[in-house]
Amino acid sequence: MWVDQYGDSLFHFALARVKKKEIAEDLVQETFLAAVKAQDRFRGHSSEKTWLFGILKHKVIDHYRKNKSTVHARDLLHDPDNVDAFFNAKGGWQSRPAHWQTNPGKVQENKEFLDHFYRCLSDVPQRSADAFVYREIDGLSTEEICTRLDITANNCWVLLYRARMLLRKCLELIGLGRQQEGNLR
Amino acid sequence: MKHWMFRCNDVSQKVSQSLDASLPFHHRMAVRMHLLMCRYCARFRQQLIMLRKASRHTDDEPSMDETTATLSNETKERIKKALRVIP
Numbered sequence: 001m002w003v004d005q006y007g008d009s010l011f012h013f014a015l016a017r018v019k020k021k022e023i024a025e026d027l028v029q030e031t032f033l034a035a036v037k038a039q040d041r042f043r044g045h046s047s048e049k050t051w052l053f054g055i056l057k058h059k060v061i062d063h064y065r066k067n068k069s070t071v072h073a074r075d076l077l078h079d080p081d082n083v084d085a086f087f088n089a090k091g092g093w094q095s096r097p098a099h100w101q102t103n104p105g106k107v108q109e110n111k112e113f114l115d116h117f118y119r120c121l122s123d124v125p126q127r128s129a130d131a132f133v134y135r136e137i138d139g140l141s142t143e144e145i146c147t148r149l150d151i152t153a154n155n156c157w158v159l160l161y162r163a164r165m166l167l168r169k170c171l172e173l174i175g176l177g178r179q180q181e182g183n184l185r
Numbered sequence: 186m187k188h189w190m191f192r193c194n195d196v197s198q199k200v201s202q203s204l205d206a207s208l209p210f211h212h213r214m215a216v217r218m219h220l221l222m223c224r225y226c227a228r229f230r231q232q233l234i235m236l237r238k239a240s241r242h243t244d245d246e247p248s249m250d251e252t253t254a255t256l257s258n259e260t261k262e263r264i265k266k267a268l269r270v271i272p
Contacts, residue, residue: 003264008255013243015254028256029264036271053243084194091192097228100235107235108242117239135205136240142205153206161201168232 002032006049010056016111017060017118027063031056046139057118057137061129064122083165097168100176113176120170124163131156132163191215193226200230204237 010031014024034055035042042051088094102113121129127149134140134148145156191199196219199212208216220227256264 001265003256003261003268007261007264009243011254011256021254025256025260029260029267032264032268033271036268050243057240086197087192087194091194093193093225096225097232099228100232102235104231104235104238107238113235114239114242117236132240136237139241157198157202157205160205161198164201164233164236165197167236168229 002035002048002052006052007032009049010052013053014056014060017115018063023063027056027059030059034059050139054138058133060118061122061133064119083162086165086169095169098172098176100172102176113171116171116174116176117167120167120174121163123170124166128159128163128166131159132167135160191219193219193223196220196223196226197229200226201233204233 007028010028011024014027015021018024018027031052035052038055042048046054086094102110107113121132124132131145131149134145135142140148142153142156145151146153149156149159151159196216199208199216200220202208203213203216220230
């Protein structure tokens, strides 16, 4: 039974993101309900556990979307649809990517990073966020995303690019980035 | 656009695309050359890889407070009951 097998690890993940026991429990319950309804669509490409975590991550992002309580990326990023503004007229970085105080190999263990990550993702415009979630969380291919969103491959890459640009900028703005020009690499 | 003259805005797009599809050989080479010379684009690429790792992360190491915070039997039963009523 999924609940006995995966309930606790899903609950840990949810609790670490939303901090409140009751909300975490609700998200886990919603995850199992959604999984049971969609089990015919479980393709076996990933493990059952990865699939269940994918559903939970969707739920966590939805939860953040509905409950805006902290800094919003949309407030920080003047025009989230205009990623051209990240570059100057010569095509160089308008605001150079800062050094992140996070060990790249241990990003999965960094709770603060993961919290910011999900909050920022919930602030990315819906369509770009959907493409990103399908690609990076659900592991769909470009072709599968194109079918699901009814778009061309080029459009898909544009959406993914936009999501990644906004996400990394948001993470930087809410505290990961430290400009250390003397210690760049 | 001459591909050996990629600018940072072009490279950032190509770097993102390279995570989803295979780039043509000459684009791949041009991006690689640019990344060798531009620390900011190299940093950008590493950050996109970190976003990917964060996305695929599943198991949290429970912190001290969370170690004891498991789903109670009562909650598990409630969820199982809810699942049983799904047709």
